[in-house]
Each structure stands twice: as C-alpha cells, then as structure tokens.
Amino acid sequence: MLHGIRFTVKPGEIVAVLGANGAGKTTLLRTLSGLVRPTRGSVVFDGEDLRGVRVEHLVRRGIAHVPEGRGVVTELTVDENLRLGGLWRRDRGDAARALDEVYDLFPALAQRRASAGHQLSGGERQMLALGRALVGRPRLLLLDEPSLGLAPKITAQILALLRDLRERTGLAVLLVEQNVRSALSVADEGIVLALGRVVTRNKAVELRDDADLRHAYLGF
CATH class of the missing domain: 3.40.50.300 (P-loop containing nucleotide triphosphate hydrolases)
Incomplete structure (x- = not known):
C-alpha cells in the first residue's frame, strides 16, 4: 500500500x-x-x-508504462509488436515515422523485425517493450x-x-x-x-x- x-x-x-x-x-x-x-x-x-x-x-x-518483465507478445513479430504501440493513433503518417525512429534508435530490432518475440534475447525484448511505448510518442x-x-x-x-x-x-x-x-x-x-x-x-x-x-x- x-x-x-x-x-x-x-x-x-x-x-x-x-x-x-x-x-x-x-x-x-x-x-x-x-x-x-x-x-x-x-x-x-x-x-x-x-x-x-x-x-x-x-x-x-x-502516458506509457513499460512494466517489469519486458512484456511483449511473443507470438507476434518485432514489427507487429511495435505497430501495436501506435494502433490508436489517428495520424498514420506520424505513426509510421515514429516506427522508423524506433528502428533507428534500436538497430538490433531493425535487423530482427520479422522475428517472433519468443526468438529474441532478454535485451532485445527490453528494447522491444521500450520501443513499443515510444511509438505512441x-x-x-x-x-x-x-x-x-x-x-x-x-x-x-x-x-x-x-x-x-x-x-x-x-x-x-x-x-x-x-x-x-x-x-x-x-x-x-x-x-x-x-x-x-x-x-x-x-x-x-x-x-x-x-x-x-x-x-x-x-x-x-
């Protein structure tokens, strides 16, 4: 409490x-x-x-919350996980730019954008969880x-x-x-x-x- x-x-x-x-x-x-x-x-x-x-x-x-445990959707790919962070956004053009910016911030994710969440290392999952939050600006x-x-x-x-x-x-x-x-x-x-x-x-x-x-x- x-x-x-x-x-x-x-x-x-x-x-x-x-x-x-x-x-x-x-x-x-x-x-x-x-x-x-x-x-x-x-x-x-x-x-x-x-x-x-x-x-x-x-x-x-x-407000974006990245919880303990690097919660990513393990069945989805890196790219699909990141796009979840911007699904609610109405400005689709800026959502796409935000996605590109995350890939620039985390080159390791750009290299593994087609990989499923369960295939990532712990560090990559943390980057993915943080990147998904940042896509929402x-x-x-x-x-x-x-x-x-x-x-x-x-x-x-x-x-x-x-x-x-x-x-x-x-x-x-x-x-x-x-x-x-x-x-x-x-x-x-x-x-x-x-x-x-x-x-x-x-x-x-x-x-x-x-x-x-x-x-x-x-x-x-």
Whole structure:
C-alpha cells in the first residue's frame, strides 16, 4: 500500500524511484498508469485528475508504462509488436515515422523485425517493450526495472537512450530501477520509498553522496 506520496515529474526530467523490495515502487507505477485505482488522493496530469480514467485513455493522453518483465507478445513479430504501440493513433503518417525512429534508435530490432518475440534475447525484448511505448510518442514514460536480467552493457545503452530522449524531446521519465548506482547516474532527482511512504526526495547527486541514507535504504 502507498501512503501520503506526493511528488511532481516535470517535462524533460528523469526521476528515479528507489527502495528495497516491497517498498511500493511497482505499485506506484501501476497506480499512475491506471492498473491500480487509489482509494484516496489524486493522480494529476496536465491539470486533470486521472483517477478512474481507463488505461487506454491514459495512453492517448501521453502516458506509457513499460512494466517489469519486458512484456511483449511473443507470438507476434518485432514489427507487429511495435505497430501495436501506435494502433490508436489517428495520424498514420506520424505513426509510421515514429516506427522508423524506433528502428533507428534500436538497430538490433531493425535487423530482427520479422522475428517472433519468443526468438529474441532478454535485451532485445527490453528494447522491444521500450520501443513499443515510444511509438505512441508519450510525454510521460513509466519504466519499471529495465535492467532486470540484462548485461551491464545493454543496461547502459538503455539508460543512455533515456537521457538522450529527455534532452531531445522533453520526455518525462519515472524510473524504477534495482541498480541504484545506474539509476542515480542518469536521473535528475530520486525518491526513496520504504513501506509505501516517501523517506526522502532529493537531487540524484545528493542521494548518491548521502552515505547514511544509502546504507539504510539503498543497500550500498
């Protein structure tokens, strides 16, 4: 459960959500994306309270959620998975451009566009899940544990991509990441959760340098 959590993510900002297992990180993202409905409080985006808004309508408003586990449709090809991310878009020309841009961002996917999801490596599936979200041109990206099970090199590539997208497009990112050092290296600010409550929020560099906080809540 979450209790009294209050924060803002601005356009062009990466905010890392940190804490031990069970702290409420994934629940927070699921609440923001409409998969869990809060009993109290509000979720405000562009000045509108989104409580009760259906998930598909949140996507149309510009919120994309890439859940833990690299959820792709394994029976579909890479290209078919990516096109799912833009099915709702009315501007078919821009949807096609967005698809091409994802292939430019992830050359490995371009090389395997006809491969089925189950044929991909873990890193390729993570790229595919992220690429599918980006085809929808989100303004807020909710990203849950993108490094889980991946080689450090692939993790570094994905985090570097987030930083580049933030700078080029103004994308706002709320990042849940088990690799605290990696998360703080790319984030502007961090929120530390414990038992569903915010312990602290501070600039990423301040959290990284706070030895007492790191030992108590972040495990390093």
